[in-house]
Amino acid sequence: MENLEIKLLDKTATPPYDLLTLADPSEEAVAYYLDRGYCYVGYLGQTAIGEYVLLPTRPFTIELVNLAVDEAYQNKGYGKKLIAHAIGIAKEKGFHVLEVGTGNAGIGQLALYQKCGFTITSVDIDFFRKHYSEPIYENGIECRHMVRLTMDL
Ligand SMILES: CC(C)(COP(=O)(O)OP(=O)(O)OC[C@H]1O[C@@H](n2cnc3c(N)ncnc32)[C@H](O)[C@@H]1OP(=O)(O)O)[C@@H](O)C(=O)NCCC(=O)NCCS
Incomplete structure (x- = not known):
């Protein structure tokens, strides 16, 4: 690299x-x-x-x-x-705290953030349906929820 x-x-x-x-x-x-x-x-x-x-x-x-x-x-x-x-x-x-958010369908992003030490602390249900006019698909999964991950520094 x-x-x-x-x-x-x-x-x-x-x-x-x-x-x-x-x-x-x-x-x-x-x-x-x-x-x-x-x-x-x-x-x-x-x-x-x-x-x-x-x-x-x-x-x-x-x-x-x-x-x-x-x-x-x-x-x-x-x-x-x-x-x-x-x-x-x-x-x-x-x-003291670092946060990050990603959609439920972002499998790679969820893997990456957890590999880097973040842990899932909450899920904002239907965040993307509420705030985006068009449905979003990733990995063949509808991206509906915002998954919030946190790290204590
Ligand atoms: C998300 C993004 C920044 C990742 O960047 P990248 O340079 O490809 O990431 P890296 O190569 O450093 O690491 C990816 C890690 O995730 C892991 N990973 C990815 N998809 C995975 C999967 N489906 N299952 C398990 N691990 C997975 C890889 O194995 C790798 O970990 P490893 O080094 O232990 O093998 C890049 O894909 C991107 O820009 N995507 C478009 C924008 C985006 O989605 N941004 C995030 C918004 S939340």
């Missing part, structure tokens, strides 16, 4: 929109994350191949949102590297 260099996105730099919308197609949500969160971008040489955003939500709690790795670079361990980096940054900033 090539060395991944992870850097905080400069507020004046152009955000890597292709990666940001891979994780969440809603431009409105992406704009909200960029405005209120810390976006970290992973580079292989000059190429941005992944990113994530850390979004402070409540006192002592920060959420990992919008994690994405370019399709051409998936399943090579870069997602895990970005998560490990996010955990380090959240600790460094003094947060």
Whole structure:
């Protein structure tokens, strides 16, 4: 695996929109994350191949949102590297709890987050049916519920 260099996105730099919308197609949500969160971008040489955003939500709690790795670079361990980096940054900033959410149909994401040390703490029933106009399918399963996972830092 090539060395991944992870850097905080400069507020004046152009955000890597292709990666940001891979994780969440809603431009409105992406704009909200960029405005209120810390976006970290992973580079292989000059190429941005992944990113994530850390979004402070409540006192002592920060959420990992919008994690994405370019399709051409998936399943090579870069997602895990970005998560490990996010955990380090959240600790460094003094947060006590790191949260992440994913749909019930996101089998790979659920595996990845649990492998990285998150544990399921709640399920927001019918979150996607309530908030999205079209049904979402992943792995042949309807994505209905938001599964929330947590890690004590
Ligand atoms: C989710 C995402 C960021 C993962 O990035 P990645 O670089 O492919 O992830 P990694 O290669 O670091 O790790 C994937 C891990 O999940 C595991 N995994 C994936 N699917 C799995 C499955 N069905 N069962 C068991 N383990 C699975 C892999 O085995 C691997 O773990 P391992 O290293 O122990 O083998 C990437 O697929 C992506 O960008 N997806 C589109 C956007 C998205 O869904 N973002 C998340 C929003 S919640």
